[in-house]
Amino acid sequence: MGVEQQPVLRIEGLHFHFDTRPVFSDFSAAIEPGITWLRGANGMGKTTLLKLVAGTLTPNRGSIGLGGIDCAAQPLAYRLATFYCGGDLPDLPWLTVQEFLDLHLALYPDAEARQVERQLDAFGVTGTLEQALSTLSLGQHKKVQLSLALALPVRLLLLDEPFNGLDAAAVEYLRGQLGERGARQDACVLLTSHLEPLVEVKRMLDLDR
Numbered sequence: 735m736g737v738e739q740q741p742v743l744r745i746e747g748l749h750f751h752f753d754t755r756p757v758f759s760d761f762s763a764a765i766e767p768g769i770t771w772l773r774g775a776n777g778m779g780k781t782t783l784l785k786l787v788a789g790t791l792t793p794n795r796g797s798i799g800l801g802g803i804d805c806a807a808q809p810l811a812y813r814l815a816t817f818y819c820g821g822d823l824p825d826l827p828w829l830t831v832q833e834f835l836d837l838h839l840a841l842y843p844d845a846e847a848r849q850v851e852r853q854l855d856a857f858g859v860t861g862t863l864e865q866a867l868s869t870l871s872l873g874q875h876k877k878v879q880l881s882l883a884l885a886l887p888v889r890l891l892l893l894d895e896p897f898n899g900l901d902a903a904a905v906e907y908l909r910g911q912l913g914e915r916g917a918r919q920d921a922c923v924l925l926t927s928h929l930e931p932l933v934e935v936k937r938m939l940d941l942d943r
């Protein structure tokens with residue numbers, strides 16, 4: 735299958751369990767460009783689904799593909815097209831913010847450093863570049879991750895509670911950025927939020943149903 739101009743995230747027959755705890759059993763969904771709100775009660779599997787779609791967890795069965803690129807069969811191409819922005823500290827918390835950003839810029843060869851700088855500036859966290867990641871506040875950490883998320887040339891953004899922990903100015907800025915991205919036909923955004931998201935969404939994927 736060729737690469738789709740308007741990428742659709744296709745999840746088919748997904749099964750996933752942690753040890754003995756089943757989380758997904760024959761779950762399927764098709765997610766089109768624009769913003770999709772992934773909702774569900776605590777523990778229903780929202781973060782797990784984002785990590786499966788990001789390729790950081792592996793399904794026990796089923797397939798995940800984005801715009802004709804299969805996550806399991808073409809892992810490098812798939813990962814270049816996606817970015818997961820969660821709440822966890824990365825595995826290397828002693829890295830400085832600059833080192834963390836450089837690492838990602840190396841992983842995404844089409845990314846432009848000046849786009850990341852522009853986002854860091856807009857979020858007001860340029861001053862943290864020499865700090866270790868482990869020393870950032872919750873909100874600063876979120877802003878650094880969002881700066882990357884918004885700057886990378888990916889077709890699928892996976893955002894876990896993107897507005898949590900942000901100050902009012904950052905919430906406004908993020909609303910504007912996501913609003914623009916949500917209008918694009920070449921990009922999908924899947925975001926979780928317990929409350930109604932502060933940005934217009936095209937559709938909802940409800941894990942409670």
Ligand SMILES: Nc1ncnc2c1ncn2[C@@H]1O[C@H](COP(=O)(O)OP(=O)(O)OP(=O)(O)O)[C@@H](O)[C@H]1O
Pocket residue numbers: 752753755757774775776777778779780781782783
């Ligand atoms: N590493 C893990 N090992 C075992 N079970 C896990 C692990 N991570 C999550 N779970 C379990 O998997 C289920 C789904 O968790 P997940 O974090 O995806 O839910 P969620 O919908 O994002 O919840 P919340 O709204 O509370 O953030 C829960 O029952 C949780 O206890």
